[in-house]
Amino acid sequence: MTISKTGMLPALGWNSWNTFTWDINETLIKEVADLFVSEGYQEAGYEYIVIDDCWSLRERDENGNLVADPKKFPSGMKALADYIHEKGLKFGMYSCAGTHTCAGYPGSFEHEFQDAAQFAAWGIDFLKYDYCFKPRQINGELLYKRMGIALKNCGRDILFSACNWGEDNVYQWIRESGAHMYRSTGDIQDNWDSIKNLALSQLEKECYTGNYCHNDIDMLVVGMHGGSNNDFIGSKVGGCTDTEYKTHFSLWALMGSPLMIGCDIRKASKETKDILLNKDLIAINQDPECRGAYRIKPEPQWFHGYDAFMLVKLLANGDLAIGFFNLGEGNRELPLLFWDMGLPYASGTALSLYDCWEHKELGTFTERFAPTVAAHDCLVVRAKVVKR
């Protein structure tokens, strides 16, 4: 048996929910697929195009099958899958472990094997599996395990994206369920507080991510600028600056989260594209060993509080990806002592640093490096270990 690479690395793609919620259709999805190719997203590694909630009719058919809404998807899901596959891309859909999806469409509860077969027949490559309307007396862990088996046995290689919002101690059992990625948080909103709170909530969880089961901190809001059709996600809560989106992308990339674009890429600005298509950041996120990033608190800790820190991720070739994050207000100097990464002066080493946002070498440093980082901004470097 050859080992599948599906889900081995964090998924890269686009999902309809953040911007469009219920307002989806096949024209939109095809346009996104076209732009993936023409605007360089595919070349940068983005692969999955995922339709979220609200794609089906409110009722199953007489055989109990899910039915795509013919007004939104007149050509049907198989034709849409073919269109996406012809471009060398992959197609994702959405269902729910409960009786209904969060928006009230039919869920897969007690239809798991039937639905997995249906998804395979349509040619889908990715299933996001939500948690609304789960019957209270049923153990949720069991429902993810059930769908995990159904997908593994449906005859098609399908990435299983669990979405139970970090509930029920999901860290402890999700890898066993067969899920390739799992949502560890509630829903993201297109504002700075949400980005900051989601990232901070996962900082002590770096051991719960890795190849074939990635901690998913939720879809990106990069480039949305308040452009959601949903009040909660963004139209009323405001949007962020490009600097804040850059920091958001850097946190997600370093922390090994799947990078699922959530903005309307038909309207993406140059600044948005520079963030989403940053090859140095994507390479850190897609490092083959998928080691978690650990936090180092700058000294003195009483001065920095919890919202300024470094994240360090050991990469497969021996380099270290290091992010300096200032999630607080005002400029901060963030001194990194190499000792705190296991590199004392006596080791005879120095670090040659490359700036992954400015795309330039910063020079070689011994013992410490102390950049000043503006409010809500970050510096991400790739550090090569060299002889002093």
Ligand code: GAL
């Ligand atoms: C939520 C989920 C969101 C989105 C939404 C659809 O539970 O966290 O990402 O899928 O449901 O209704």
